[in-house]
Amino acid sequence: MVFTRIVTAIATIWLATTIAFVFLRVLPGDPVSAQAGEAGVTTSQAQRQRELLGLDQPVWVQYANYWQGITNGDWGTSLYTGLPVTIMLAQQALPTIQLATTSIIIATFFGFSMGYVAALANTAFLRRTATLLIDLSLAIPIYWTGTLVVFLVAYMVDDLRSQLWIPAMVLGFHVSSSLARIVYTQLQDAVQQPYVVVAHARGLQPTVIRQRYILRPILVTILPAVVLQFGYLLSGTVITETIFQRTGIGTILLRATLQQDYPVVQGVVFAMAIIYVMLTTIADGLATLLDPRLRLSQQHA
Incomplete structure (x- = not known):
């Protein structure tokens, strides 16, 4: 294995x-x-x-x-700036990490909330409203949302580039739909499990059933998905950073691609591939840690 x-x-x-x-x-x-x-x-x-x-x-x-x-540890040197690629990545990594971290926090909050309401809300109106929001965030392209937000807030904010929360909200809303779908599907499946039916038959409180028998088991799927979405955010900030004129790895990747700056593009892709592999490994480890069945299957493999 x-x-x-x-x-x-x-x-x-x-x-x-x-x-x-x-x-x-x-x-x-x-x-x-x-x-x-x-x-x-x-x-x-x-x-x-x-x-x-x-x-x-x-x-x-x-x-x-x-x-x-x-x-040999040499990622090359930019053909335009003359700086080593590793130094360029180190200089631009922090803004991208800040944007991705803030976005995944927002995405996790809204994704879990919308998925939970769509699956378990007491009224049909709330369930349909949450489902509509999920479908909208899935259907609307991020570049359209970002451009619309720029037009709406450009006159209210002096320096849009210095505002972290605005692009983070755009990215978070876009990613939250995927997490909401996962939460919704897992909750729909969990409420139909035999042990949940038995818990209801035993007369346990609905709050206890949801916390112990419904929400806790779905963490096996949700937490690894959040980790993978964080990797997507780290590597997928090109459009958002461009629209909001922010510095970051996505910006230098776009500029280097247009300039055909081979070492920079290859260095960014190489770094993103390493990060993706690391986060995938972390996600698999979380799933194995949270689900005893996976541990047993790996021991017998």
Whole structure:
């Protein structure tokens, strides 16, 4: 089991990084061509620059050199800023982590609340209203929501870029729908379990039944889902950071992609792949810790 997870983790990181490497190379032009068009560099100067950066070498040689650098701890240097990729990521990581952390807190609160109300509210009106909100947050694209919010609050906030809670609300509302669906499905399944029916027949208080027999078991599914959604937020802030003009990893990824800054794009993808694998492992560990059945199945595997 451990060996399989290690192999899967390595394969995931390798595949994500390789796709990014190939994607950048199939795009028309290269970083030198983009810089030459802006700075009026001659053809001979551009060729010398390609030789200096190793872009004149075959793709497979560039690929081998890239992985050799990775294994030596060298993630490359930005072709535009001249800064090491690791330093650029370290400088921009904190704003993205702050945004993702605030967003997942908001998403967890609203997601659990909407899923709970949609599944267990006493009145049909509340259940339908919560279900409608879930469907709306699933259907509305995040770029549309973000743009609308910018128009609504731009005249009320002096510096929109300095406000963390506004983009966090947009991201949190968008992600809360997925969590709400999970909560709703798990609650609907839990209330139909035989042990819940028996608890009702024994005359236990509804509050006790919900806390002990309904809510506690669904944590096995919800907590790992929250961890995975946090990973999605860390890697999926490009649109939100762009709309709200915030600094962060998403912003430098977008800029580097447009500029064809190969080392930066590859470094961001490599870092995000590592984070995804780590969070997936944490989610699996949480599920195993919370569910004795999974522990038993792994012991017998």
